[in-house]
Amino acid sequence: MYAHTLPKVKICLAIQLYCQSSTSMALANTAFFSSSFALRRSRVSGLGFVPQLSPCEPLTVLPVRYKCSEPALAFSSKKNILHASTDGLNAVDSTSLKFDRDADYVPMPIVLIDQDSDSDATIVQLSFGDRLGALIDTMKALKDLGLDVSKGTVATEGSVKQTKLFITRLDTGRKVEDPDMLERIRLTIINNLLKYHPESSAQLAMGEAFGIKAPEKKLDVDIATHVQVKEDGPKRSLLYIETADRPGLLVEIIKVIADINIDVESAEIDTEGLVAKDKFHVSYRGAALNTSLSQVLVNCLRYYLRRPETDIDSY
Template sequence: MAFANSLLSSSSSPSQIPHGSKDFNSTPLIISPHERSAFTFSPIRNKFSELGIGVIGSSRKKNILYASVNDLNASASSTSLDADSVPMPVVLIDQDSDSDATIVQLSFGDRLGALIDTMNALKHLGLDVAKGTVLTDGPVKQTKFFITRLDTGRKVEDPDMLERIRLTIINNLLKYHPESSERLAMGEAFGIKAPEKKLDVDITTHVHVKEDGPKRSLLCIETADRPGLLVEIIKIIADVNIDVESAEIDTEGLVAKDKFHVSYRGAALTSSLSQVLVNCLRYYLRRPETDIDSY
């Protein structure tokens, strides 16, 4: 099931950078390592497209991020970390706000570095970063990238590739910020410290279909995160013969909060079809494990 090429347009163009942000296409950003978040962009060319790589979080302790030429992801430096001090990691994949690019937003409080290794990992997936911005909002640093496919120059529409993007970013977050493992579902298998509390899939799973005009409906899903989740959701939707026009994939710690613009034969879902879709998704998502073999 491929996403439609024509997506919603954003009210503001990517070139309109909000106050307090830095545009990676402009002069390289150099900040003193004594500041709260330190970057070293001087060896980087103004365009990130030659390198090839989400909004909530807080930290009670001061953390200094040091970035060097050899490791520009930068990991947090702190004398001690406790559960309350680790901010919420958020990875958001937005297919709606830009018609030409897939927008990826990454946030982990104020601990993120330049994420160069993450961008290189995405380049190895055949992707390009056309533009990027960093926005600092209080204690939260939000990094936003505009991603396209290297072969076509267009946004990513394949659900399998979108899931690979999500898992690649989370994997690098676990690697360069190992303390994030206690706030991520993948931390149980791949992190240094598993989350202290496991989510009850039955309790955390919520599925709703809302009106979104005469030609499409808005499907909202909230459930416990796990590898392969996005691909599983897309397969279930396809099995009911419903088309996915666009999506927003939001990973907030242990929870996945996804939104899909869906339609049936070019029209919004009827109440009966909506109920069928909701019942199918609730049944499959509440299973303890996914059947996706490729992850």
Template sequence: MVIANAFFSPAAAVTFASPVRSKFSDLESDFFSPHFTLSFSTSSSILTRRLFLHSGITIKMNIRCASIDGVESVSSTSLKSEQELDVPMPIVLIDQDSDSDATIVQVSFGDRLGALIDTMKALKDLGLDVVKGTVNTEASVIQTKFFITLLASGRKVEDPDLLERIRLTIINNLLKYHPESSERLAMGEAFGVKAPAKKLDVDIATHIHVKDDGPARSLLYIETADRPGLLLEIIKIMADININVESAEIETEGLVAKDKFHVSYREQALNTSLSQVLTNCLRYYLRRPETDEDSY
């Protein structure tokens, strides 16, 4: 199967938990200089803090403030109540469409995500280069985006196996540095400290839709229970019936995988018959209770 450059490319995202200290004291020269500047501004009871690193990573944090006698201040009570909320939903999103030169990976885990350097090192060990990153905090949710290319060539990754390894690497770091995420991730059963309390019913969780996305391609949407190697299974199924994947958006949202693929057959959109064949094949394989994990 031919996979266009617009598709598989590595990107990873990890987020700092407030406050911004994170692990900057551990920054290694492999990645960037530890020098940075902070700038502050207040507007409408919002304190905006930006941190610029020489690596190209930008951090923007919006912190709601309480007004006491006309003076802006952070409410310790509200901060404490936020910390006592339930464990947030961990989300890993791999976006192959938005940037023509690099894959974007976005990670969010409420306001708890950290271990940026460890994640960057893990990605570098996969032969990847983090060309830039952005960190944005809004409404107590921290979102980090990494723009990633192959270290050797500077190009996007076209290998689906490597893309799956990137996804699992980020999830494994989540489990390592935030063990409380174990119960919210499907991988928690295999790699975490505690399996999810309630598993998804695969039959109920699986939804597959195919629709035209222009004359030359179709949009395939898959929602199903997440598991290791899921992306490889999906790609293999499409390759077996000669369907070409042009680009994709791959999202892991807790126990659920929500993936979008731009696909074609002989440079044309899928007709009704082929769409039905694809849907039936995917539904059969995705609903199998067992997954051969030896190959992942």
């Protein structure tokens, strides 16, 4: 009796293992095929829909059907495991999950000063991954500069929290126009970022300037510096500058521009890690810069930015 039963059990178990292996391979191939349509930042707990067979259940292989209107893939940075999800099958909203990251991962610190988007206020946008707090100390430091934070907004884009502060002068209620004050705003915010998030100093040029921790890798100024002047209508031109960041950079740039008798109408000052990426709307006597004047401006800025130790009057 037992001699006739044992082979059947082995056959059933072998069929089960073969079926599960084949189904898993099919699902994996489906997931890779889906990846050609779209990639989404989402995490799931696992496949979780492989059919299970009991040891002696009749063998019936059915096609696996599921919605694939929004296929998604997510990879773990620590394990080579592929997770796939589709709508209705273990799908989880991406904002409620995070990617696995190394313990020493430090997000990119970004401070953006926008003078164009709002006619009544200077907008300062600050992001440092999802590590920013309420920024109460930062707003207090801005108030000590004679400024008022009229309102603020917080938005989450992926895993990055972006905070916007709308700043005006306490005495006039108007936006900040003084380049020196704009630079003080920038340095005050970065200083507070370094104070409460000292790990950011490794990615900020100000880390060394404020005596926190110098970046391990420094930019080659000659390679990092790019200056361009583009058309922006008949009455103004767009000056784009990208260079290695340092304290006082904004004031120095505007002084060089002013020395050539070029007017700065508005600016966007972007501090992204070790790099400063600034945009200025400039004009000359109420008109856009011609080709010759644009070249003079570019040459002066390149000469000065690539040699920060050079006396500004020497060009």
